[in-house]
Amino acid sequence: MLLRQLFDHESYTYTYLLADADTSEAVLIDPVDVHLEMYLRLLEELGCKLVAALDTHVHADHVTALGLLREATGCATMVGFEGEVDCASEGLADGKVIAVGAIEINTLFTPGHTDDSFCFVVKDGSQTYLFSGDTLFIRGTGRTDFQNGDPGTLYDSLHKKVLTLPDDTLVYPGHDYKGWTVSTIAEEKRANPRLEPATKEAFIELMNGLDLPDPKMMDVAVPANRSCGLKS
């Protein structure tokens, strides 16, 4: 499996390119609209064909490239709930398996940051990879104070699903603001302050006390992403 982690300096978003090295079929996770040309160039340079583009959730801090990628390549576009983003070609669902060549992308429904948040789990040989979107960050989690976010739901998604993955799972987050690129489940269990609260109630209190400003692109990004980033 070929894996490329790409960083958007404006919104601190990580986009991931996964490709089957044998069939050259590829998928992009959480692509950002302004980097369309870069993605197309990278795909061409790697000799890859994009078969799908996935968003872990409807983002509030950047505009998705799903619509532009579909127009440019004809790829499938998948987001949480088809009903909310009717331009997407498919919805996601807990347990859904997305095949990209021999790569099987396993979908985990992990609401909490938003009500439409998903993670993707991929195994390559003995190594498990988690693409955790905004559900789990390196030493943090996504916030829970808009888009039907809910701290109790996030707590359950983390503790009942994400943290049950193998300890050596590589964690690739949807954002990082401090210059970190990757972690593991074991490392996050040990050192992530958002995983310290011993009870769901304590986690809810922590999250409800954060008092964060709105993301600066929220008013633009959320409506735009409901149409796959394409202007209506």
Added chain:
Amino acid sequence: MLLRQLFDHESYTYTYLLADADTSEAVLIDPVDVHLEMYLRLLEELGCKLVAALDTHVHADHVTALGLLREATGCATMVGFEGEVDCASEGLADGKVIAVGAIEINTLFTPGHTDDSFCFVVKDGSQTYLFSGDTLFIRGTGRTDFQNGDPGTLYDSLHKKVLTLPDDTLVYPGHDYKGWTVSTIAEEKRANPRLEPATKEAFIELMNGLDLPDPKMMDVAVPANRSCGLKS
């Protein structure tokens, strides 16, 4: 082998932490002074002991953390030429092997970007890793117009040394300005415009025509790095 790639948003520098997962001995490549506390925290969270800190060359765009790390941890500090950075505990040399637990870091002397530029090559199982400093970037190379840089010398370092590594070698550069994190030797051979010139003369002409502004921290960084980032 544990590998962590860390990004400095100010100077677009990549720092690398390598550690032997069994002995927990670790090394940092190209650490940046302002992130000292982050490195120390990460080492502690991973349960690692820093045994060495290496600079690929005397940097002109950020101040090294070598001196601060030595003061904090007692680690060895290694830079190209001992004579130029007399606070370093050891110099580097072509073919030198630095042992960090079971990890063998092989030193390649690759002058051209500067006259003291080195790359580091590590094998882990069947995978080769190149930490290429400013000798080879993803789709680029370091510039050659200061600190005794020389385009003809860089051409030789690239074509006679770096590009002779296995095609599937993972290339981890010293900087990236576009949001890319990793590449391979095969990918760079195919798509790096700085590797397109068919002759050394054409490469020299290309590099001498770049007409780049000085790095903004150059006047501060170079003298500071000659004392390992410590104030005199």
